[in-house]
Structure formats: structure tokens, C-alpha cells
Amino acid sequence: MQKKSQKSTTTAGLRGAHWSEDQLPSDMSARTMSLVAADGGTSYGVLYQRGGEKCVVMVMHPREFLPTHYLVPEILSGGAAVWVQAPRSVGNDIRLEHETSLLDVAAGAQLLRDEGYSDIVALGNSGGAGLYSFYVQQSNTDPTQRIAKTPGGKPTRLMEIELPAIDGVIFVSPHPGQGKLLQSCIDPSVTDEKDPLSIDESLFPFSPKNGFVKPPQSSTYSPDFVERYRQAQKARVERIDAWARQAITVRMEAKKRLKSAFDANDILVSSHTPIVTVWRTDADLRCFDLSLEPSDRKYGSLWGGNPFISNLGSVGFARVCTADSWLSTWSGLSSNAALSKTAPAITQPSLMIQYTGDNSIFSGDADEIFQSIGAAKKERVKISGNHHGQAVLEGAPHGRIEAGATIRRWLSEHFHC
Numbered sequence: 001m002q003k004k005s006q007k008s009t010t011t012a013g014l015r016g017a018h019w020s021e022d023q024l025p026s027d028m029s030a031r032t033m034s035l036v037a038a039d040g041g042t043s044y045g046v047l048y049q050r051g052g053e054k055c056v057v058m059v060m061h062p063r064e065f066l067p068t069h070y071l072v073p074e075i076l077s078g079g080a081a082v083w084v085q086a087p088r089s090v091g092n093d094i095r096l097e098h099e100t101s102l103l104d105v106a107a108g109a110q111l112l113r114d115e116g117y118s119d120i121v122a123l124g125n126s127g128g129a130g131l132y133s134f135y136v137q138q139s140n141t142d143p144t145q146r147i148a149k150t151p152g153g154k155p156t157r158l159m160e161i162e163l164p165a166i167d168g169v170i171f172v173s174p175h176p177g178q179g180k181l182l183q184s185c186i187d188p189s190v191t192d193e194k195d196p197l198s199i200d201e202s203l204f205p206f207s208p209k210n211g212f213v214k215p216p217q218s219s220t221y222s223p224d225f226v227e228r229y230r231q232a233q234k235a236r237v238e239r240i241d242a243w244a245r246q247a248i249t250v251r252m253e254a255k256k257r258l259k260s261a262f263d264a265n266d267i268l269v270s271s272h273t274p275i276v277t278v279w280r281t282d283a284d285l286r287c288f289d290l291s292l293e294p295s296d297r298k299y300g301s302l303w304g305g306n307p308f309i310s311n312l313g314s315v316g317f318a319r320v321c322t323a324d325s326w327l328s329t330w331s332g333l334s335s336n337a338a339l340s341k342t343a344p345a346i347t348q349p350s351l352m353i354q355y356t357g358d359n360s361i362f363s364g365d366a367d368e369i370f371q372s373i374g375a376a377k378k379e380r381v382k383i384s385g386n387h388h389g390q391a392v393l394e395g396a397p398h399g400r401i402e403a404g405a406t407i408r409r410w411l412s413e414h415f416h417c
Contacts, residue, residue, distance in 0.1 A: 069084055080415075085104070093319070119168070129175065174339065187311055244276075255270040275321070279312065344372055346374050383403055385399020
């Protein structure tokens, strides 16, 4: 990566979750480094430095790799290095089990210790918050008490491997965990998982009879409908959980039978890992009825302003899963990576940045997340911006700039930055 000759203060080039290149410090260097986790899984990351840093901020998302994350130049300018790590399977929910992802986090943390950093701070942005909170919980736990098996029943190896300690935690626009997030936005009007167009009209969020109006006007759902909808969302997750557990049981029982007798059918069943397509997973009522948990957010979800395309299109949360990855990552009932389960174990100094116009993280969720953090030294800062810290009002400053300044200030107060 080429070094930049100057650092601009303009925000015109900022886009999505990415940096604007002219924000990078002119003396920055970048090294791409490979990792091998305890189970042999491989991943890699990029270490950004200016030289002489004692503190490093690590950034990772369980599903995405963002080496050009918008906070990298903001953190570098404050005297800390930044490590941005890729998951072992970028964008692939088929294989994503959070317990396995912790092995990758451990490999990254060990690399940073070996590089000589005295202070390691984990920055969990969006879904990265669930991953890092889970890691901190397990690394803070006596190895004999760590989670031994995934929700699908696989050994985790967490009890036998070293999980290097983290010194501090930063959450930026954190959601409650990927499973909890999905349970809030999954469409419960689906009546047949094999038919993406099946509809229970009494629960259909896009029916005018239930309060929906043509976008971008805000819909109006009754309290009774909202309550029935939430209960039905949970029920749909329960049904998919039941399918997943049954699929795993069938496979494991076939493996067990093969130990005592050869059977061609059991060979097929024990080798088969079914894949499920989970349709209609972008229908959080709060995205269409702006009076529900009101905020500075605009109409629509993280996926866009057209609820029909984002709910029924080919791209979406949990669209393609195995039984194991569903239970570990996307089930709001079974996943271990929910902040309600993990954040109470965080004892390290913690900073939480909440964007007031976020259309993915709502005020009630943010309240619960902050309250659940167990650290005695914790701070919450609300900043105007959308999920990626961009301005929610035309002409307003980008919230990511204030977020960067907040992070720099907090790091200097708690660490050698």
C-alpha cells in the first residue's frame, strides 16, 4: 500500500464503512500477515503502523473483512497501531461457527503479543461486537469452565488452548449478537421454510391491513400486532432450531451405527451435511414504523430502503446455512455469542459508541448492551450518524470523525497511546 503525502480533513470521499485514502497518515506502513489457528485453520490480516506504538487496536468481524475500515486512520493518528483481521471464510455463513472463530481471534491476539504490544484493545464494530465479547468472556474464564461444545455438539477445544488476554474493549454501533439481531428482523409470516413466498396474512409486515404503507412513508403498527409479531419471530427461530438439531441427530446417529456395522445408507447419511436457505430475514418492524423506538434514523434497514428487495432478495442475513452454523451464529435462542450472555463477563475498561441514526441498532438494544457490560470502568457516547457513522442530515458533519476523536481520547486515558 502506498503512503500518502498528506492527511486531508475533508469528508467528501468517505463512503460506507470504508476510509477515504487521503485521511491516511503520510508515515503509515502496512504489513499483511498470515495466521494459523490452534485447529490448523488459516486466516490473515493487515497491521497498520506509524512506528513505535505500544498499543494496538484489533478489528475483526466474523463474516466480513474490511481492511479499509473508516476508523483505521482515526486510530493511527492517535498513536495506536491497528490490526484488521479477516475471518477464515469471508462472507460464508455455511461454515461460520462462532466457537471456531474464537480460535482465529486467539491467533491474532498472540501475533500482536509476539509483535511486542503491551496493550491490546479489541474494537468490535457491528457484528464484531458479538465476536469480541464472546472471546473476552471465554478468555476471562478459567479454562476448565469454558464452553466445551458448540450448540451443534462439536468439541470447541477452548478448554485446552491459550486465549491471550485483551486489555480493553471498544464497541462501535454494536448489535446484540448476530442471532439476536436476526430474531428481531426475521419475517415470521413465512408458513413453509421450503416456500419463500408462503404467507400468513395476519403476520405479514407489508400488508396495509396490518399497518404498512408505501415507502418511504412511515408505517404504523398497533401494539397488539407488534407483540404478536415478536412472539411469532421467536416461534420461527424455534422451528428452524428444531430442524437443525434433528438434522445433526440424524447424521450423528448414522455415524454411531457405522462403528458396529457397515451400512451403505448410513455412510451416505453420516457424510451428508444439509444446507438450508433461510428466506425473508429483513423485516424488523422498527425499520418501517419510525415511531417504534424513535431516533434520528432514516426509513429502511441496513440493507437499504426497499423492504421487498432486502427481505426477498438473494443477499441477506443467514441466507445460506448449515445446521451447525445456524445454531452457533444465527439462532437468537441457541447461539453462545449473544452479548446478553457474554458482556457481563467483561471486566476490562470498555467504551461503547452509539450512533443516533443507526437503523440496525435501536435505542432499546443499545441500552441493554451497555447495561450488560460487567466492567466497572465503562463509558457510553452517543454520536449523530448512521450505522457507519455517516451524516444522517444533509450538510451535517460525519459522526465517524467524532467517533475517532472519542476513541483517541479514551485510549489515551486508559492505555499507552
